[in-house]
Amino acid sequence: MLKFLAGVAGAAICLAAAGAGQAADLAAAKAAIDAGLDRGYPKLEALYKDLHQNPELGFQEKATAAKLAREMRALGFEVTEGVGGTGVVAIYRNGKGPTVLVRTELDALPMEEKTGLPYASKAVATWNGKPSPVAHSCGHDIHMAAWVGTAQALVAMKDKWRGTLMFIGQPSEETVSGARAMLADRLFERFGKPDLGFALHVGPGPAGTVSYKPGVNSSNSDSLDITFHGKGGHGSTPHVTIDPVIEAARFTMDVQTVVSREKDATQFGVITVGSIQSGSAGNIIPDTAIVRGTVRSFDAGVREVLLNGIRRTATAVAAMSGAPAPDIQLVSGGRAVMNDAAVTARTATVFKQAFGDKALLSPGPGSASEDYSEFIIAGVPSLFFGIGGYDPKDMAAARAKGETLAANHNPYFAPTPGLSIRTGVTAMTLAVLNVMAP
Ligand SMILES: [Zn+2]
Ligand SMILES: [Zn+2]
Secondary structure, eight states: OOOOSOOSTTSOOOOSOOOHHHHHHHHHHHHHHHHHHHHHHHHHHHHHHHHHHSOOOTTOOHHHHHHHHHHHHHTTOEEEEEETTTEEEEEEEESSSOEEEEEEEOOOBSSOOOOOOTTOOOOEEEETTEEEEOBOTTOHHHHHHHHHHHHHHHHHTGGGOOEEEEEEEESOTTTTOHHHHHHHTTHHHHHOOOSEEEEEEEEEEETTOEEEOSEEOSOEEEEEEEEEEOBOEETTOGGGSBOHHHHHHHHHHHTHHIIIIISOTTSOEEEEEEEEEEOSSTTEEOSEEEEEEEEEESSHHHHHHHHHHHHHHHHHHHHHTTOOOOEEEEEEOOOOOEEOHHHHHHHHHHHHHHHGGGEEEOSSOOSOOOTTHHHHHTTOOEEEEEEEEEOHHHHHHHHHTTOOOOOTTSTTOOOOHHHHHHHHHHHHHHHHHHHHOO
C-alpha cells in the first residue's frame, strides 16, 4: 500500500518529514514508475517526435488533439474533444476521492525552428493572414508526452489511488486565451470542478531537476496595440505633414520612463515594444504607424501604473505632434500564476524525497506569462512546477565555451527528450499519487 504524507484534498497538511514506512512507499512508487517508463518510453519518445515534427498553432491543434485523444481512449479515459475550440478533456474515474486536474498545452509558436535536429519542424501555417513557419519552441510537445506518460503510469497503478483524474489538453496557451476558452465552454460545469490541479513547464535548466515555488510564479501579461495617426505626404515636405513615424519613435523611447521613473524601483515591471509598422517607401511620409508590445508585472498596482503610463505617453506624444488622438488598445493577457502554499509544500516534500538535491526551490518568479492562472483564479488550488530540459553534460560544455544554451521561444531551443520526459512523468505521477492516495 502506498501511504504518502497527506490525506484527501482539503485535509490538514502534514509537513513533517516522512517516516521510514512512507519513504519506502514512495521509493516503491518511484520504482514502479521507472519500470513502466523503461517499458513504455520508446513509444512516448515516438509520440514526442511526431508532435514536434507536426506542430500546430493555437486553436488549430486538431491533429495534435486527435493524437492525444487516441492515446487517452486507449488507456480507458472518457474523452471529449472540441472543448473551448480544440481542447481535450479526458476523465478517469477510480472510486471515491478528490478530482485532480492535470493540464498540458497543445499549441506551438509561429516561428522557424533552427535546431537542425533530424526531427526539426518544417511546418507552415497561417498566422495573422500570412503563411508562417511553426515550431514547438516552448516545449509543449515535452509536456504532452509527459502528460500521456503520467496517465499511463497512473492507470497502471490504479490500485494505489482513489478519485477522478481530469486530464486536459488546453489549446492556445501562447496567446494566453485557451484556458479562458475552455472555462467559457463550461469545462467545470460539464466535467466537474477539480479539487486540486497540476501543470508543468520545461525550461533551459538541467534535465532531471524539478523546481517549484509557492506564491507568484509568472507575470501578469498585457498587450499594447497603438495606432498613431498622422497626415501623409512627400518625404521632402515634412512641414505639410504630420509624421506618425516620429510619434511611434518618440512613444517607444518615452514610454521607458514609465518603467524607470514612475514604477516603484523595487518592483518587477517591463514594457517592451516588439513591433513598429509604418510606411512603404523612404520618400513617403505615411498616414499611420502601428506600435505593438507587451507589458509584464507581478503586482496588480504596478500593472495599473504601467498601463496608465502607456495611455498617457501615447496621448501626449500625439498631442506634441498636433496629431489626432491615437487608438490605444491594451488587452489583458495572462494573469500571474499563484501557486497554492499548501499544495506546493505537500508536493515539495515528495519531490525532495524522490529527487534529492535535484528538487530545487525556484529563486524567483519568471517574467514569462502563463494562462494556467485562469484555472487557479477559477478556484483550483494548484502547483505549477518546472522541469529542466537540457542534458547537464551539454550545459557544462556550453559553459566551458562561455555560452549558454537557448531558452524557450528561441529558434535553437532543443530540450533533450529522454530525461526531460521521464522526469516530467515521474514528478507529475508522484504529485498526483500524493494527493489521491487513500
Ligand atoms: Zn511559450
Ligand atoms: Zn510554454
